[in-house]
Amino acid sequence: MMISYNRTLYYLLLLLMMSGCGGGGGVNVAERPAPDTGILVFVRDGNRLMTIRPDGTQEQEIPLTNAPSRLFDPVWNTKRTQIAFSGGPDSFETELYLVNRRGGEPQRLTNHPSYDGTPCWDVEGESLSWVTSKGNRGRQEVGEEVWLLPLIQGAVQQLTSDAIIAQTPTRSPKNELVYTNHKGELRLWNGNNTSRALGANGNQAAWSPDGTRIAFIQNGDVWTMRISDGTVAQVTNTPAQEEATPSWSPDSTQLSFAAKGNLYLVVAMGGTPQVLLSTGRDSFPNWTRK
Template identity: 30%
Template sequence: MKAADLGLLRLPGSPTLSPDRRHAAVSLKRADLGDDRYYADLWLAAVDGSTPPVAITSGGLDTDPVWSPDGRQLAFLRLDPESGPQLHVVPADGGEPRRVTSHPLGVAEPRWSPDSGSIAYIARVPDKGRYVHPVLLTAASEPPRRITTLRYRADGLGYTNDRRKHVFVVDLADGGITQLTSGDADHQHVAWSPDGTRLAFASARHADRDSVPARDVFVMTLADRATQQVTTTSLRAGQPAFSASGDRLYFLGAAIGGPLERDVLQPDGPVGRRALRRSASPTADLRRDGRPGRTSGRACAGSGQRWGAHDDRTPRCGRPGSSRRPGEIVDVLAGPGQVIGFAAVDDTIVAAVADDTSAGELEGPDRRRREDADFIRCRALVGNVGAADAGDLGSGP
């Protein structure tokens, strides 16, 4: 491979599935050697492969698509060179994207409310007088800092103690933006309750967080912003997800001070918990029914070496007619390669997968070939064919 070949690669991000499971959307990133910059467009693909994929955005750096629960819109992040990624929405069938945020340091983690009327997200809030344009995203020309903690910067980012991450919600009807958290702590991994009245998130708010690398899960009631801590500062917890009934909360947790393991935990109350899965590989993502932050008995979790599915019902990813124990973990995609990201709605799963022959393809279930397989096999929905431009990308069986 030569340097000039870098412009031929298409790098898919994590996909999102429409609620009706008919379409998947994914960001395809490419390097433009002439412009000396990256571009990323959002592509829409039929899950059954019946029609060629089409681009629904172009000309920017568009990533992290998330389908609205009503199926009518996609939220995504578009890079603003002066402030970082900003939240946009676009009709699912194509149209002009609408920008809905203008934070000085960009945003991350967009999550739709159940009624599709609002989006929760994470944004860094700079201390007063810092990170003012034209400083942009660097702290090199900022005034000196007085550091009194051990944890004050991160690789690839720089200083963090003067730009904490907080939870925001934007109302799409009137454009109003509300900041829900504050203080000298980072907040992340926001998730809606099924009725839209509560938000869960993860944060390290304990006084000795500088020396104890724990992180807790909190639940906020939006009506009065009352916040309850639901874990006991004994794990590095994150990525919470409400059950479909809203009375249980699932999350990922890593033991602190021990081997690097991650469990999917189901709290039976503020203190009690029960492990649903333990993986020797660090678990990367927790999604249920394709909507991060909600579950109805089926869960998909990704690990460093493989990704599998947990199903409280008869698994739909095994050979037809097979029977598995409730709670048994089933690999739905295994073998050499890397799962870049995935999305699941009920029994439909799509994944962006890379291996030694491709920088990444969006793959979906091929039920025509399941009669001789223990696990779901996939067919390419969006290929990585080394095209000169994104318009040459195609689909195939």
């Protein structure tokens, strides 16, 4: 089934989750899984960066000064010292920012009149891939592609040119890049502005730390795809709610995701999602080692 995907739908679903809107029922809540290594960063109330351990302990805020009014897509670097995110007055006019894990004033990385978002780190933590319209189309989504932003040295460069609308890039442990195009296809970037379809449709892709699988959202549920043979598997089945922004545990055995303003953990092979936070105010979880 072909899935049409765009940024408006992406952020609309996330706003619905923040407000707790949607059908009744939801996830069957069970006991939390045993503590795992790592720590999650997430957004609360749309404008606060928070962290929490996967066993539900040590929840705390990362204090920010002079930060944008709305925050989106926080993601740890591989050294676990910095967090990149996008922010702005709304989801159409955002820039990329970088902040130390202990907080402070975020460093602004881009300066475009329209959209810059969904950053992902390279393995070395020396550059960011992100989606940008480069200010060419104002508030329109057409023309968004994946670009590379070196943080130490080098020039900004465009990576994709076939997407029309590109979204949510993700990197493998070998720095391979996957993104979603305007048809909802998951595509592997081959270099030289070319890519190939992976045989699955979805969005908000996240590559597992062990490099073997990609998690993604399809029809509001979490799915995974095995890279070696393209086998897809459904992880969640929750008709009453829309899941978003899956993120892997450091050992590639669990996934976190957001739904209706709550955060959940689930075994990557499938099972009953476990509630991590049930505030109705949280979104964009991203998991890394402590």
